[in-house]
Amino acid sequence: MTDHWHETLPVLDDFSQIIDPSQYVPLPGDWWIGVADVVKSTAAIKAGYYKAVNLAGAGTISAVANELEGGLNLFIFGGDGARFAVPAARAEDAANALSRAAMWAKRDLNLELRVATTSVAQVRAAGFDVRAAFWRASDHVRYAAFMGGGFEWAEAQLKNGSIKIAPAGDDEEPNLTGLSCQWGPIESEKGRILSLILKPVPGVPQQRFADVASRAISLLSATTDLNPVPSDGPNVRWPAAAIGLQSRVARRGRSLWWRRLEVTASAAFVWLVFKLGIRIGGFDPSDYRREMAVNTDFRKFDDSLMLTVDCASDVIENLRDLLDRAVAEGTVRYGLHTQDKALMTCIAPSVQTSDHMHFVDGGDGGYAAAAAQLR
Secondary structure: OOOOHHHHOOEEOOHHHHHOHHHOEEOOOOOEEEEEEEOOHHHHHHOOOHHHHHHHHHHHHHHHHHHOOOOOOEEEEOOOEEEEEEOHHHHHHHHHHHHHHHHHHHHHHOOOEEEEEEEHHHHHHOOOEOEEEEEEOOOOOEEEEEEOEHHHHHHHHHHOOOOOOOOOOOOOOOOOOOEEOOOOOEEOOOOEEEEEEEEEOOOOOHHHHHHHHHHHHHHHHOOOOOOOOOOOOOOOOOOHHHHHHHOOOOOOOOOHHHHHHHHHHHHHHHHHHHHHOOOEOOEOHHHHHHHHHHHEOOEEEEOOEEEEEEEOHHHHHHHHHHHHHHHHOOOEEEEEEEEOEEEEEEEOOOOOOOOOEEEEEEOOOHHHHHHHHHO
16 A cells, blocks of 8 residues: 555755755655646736736645545645645545636636646656655645656646546535635845746756756855745735635635625634734734744745745846856756745645645746746
């Protein structure tokens, strides 16, 4: 049985280890992987719907995790999509959750969300692999990291229509318990919010790429804490811009106006609790905000190094110089986009535990804009 295979994976405490191929372990051949991608996300971003795009990506993870009763351990948020891996026994459940998530994105967010699953065995038959490790973000949260090119291959198959799952019917609601987008934009404190995607050129030895990625991480980390979320948590603001979007989460057949009324009342209560620092039982809002900072996924590896960090403009220019030299040497491809704020989308099924997760992306294009430069 390989259902609990993920419990044997390495857990990396030093982020610099994340680019070391020896830290990754191949997935069992009977496991399945899932991919989700928002169609025409660049156009949606230009139209001002990037928070909705992020919500669709995080909603995919939420829907699958809830369908698996919290049994989704290997997943990664990509800004305008998501990727995950599950044991064979849960592959059908995961596919059903993807189908419902796609329906919800279309009906409530007016976004087309492409979704599909495929087996690790099929990935390997195509000449690719899926290897995984965990990165420990905090004492309570760890995020998956992937290598091997398998997810890249699967997403290419998704985009050309070779694999796909059709959206469910309107009456088949996804379980989006815990999904939230009610925190406001996080403004840069150091200069600019940098969104970076750094990939190896196909055929380049992994060590050459790792050397460039390591130098990039060192250059950025030498300045200061790069987390775009302040150490004491995000600022508490009235979530005026998010209420309409949050109203489209977990409607479960209720009218939009009624759901908006519910969300507004809930948001008012939460805003007061956090704004005034009101303790409720064992819940301390100040502790929760500090946990938000350390639980944030502002750095990751998914067949590429992906960073959403807050840094000074001169550091960004030094990084660009470093990467341009590596491009000239034929070692890497990269996309780099800057903006003045970051966006946060959360999965927090319970405020009574410390394992709440927070997905961060640039607030004006982010990873999607960086990925467009790669093309």
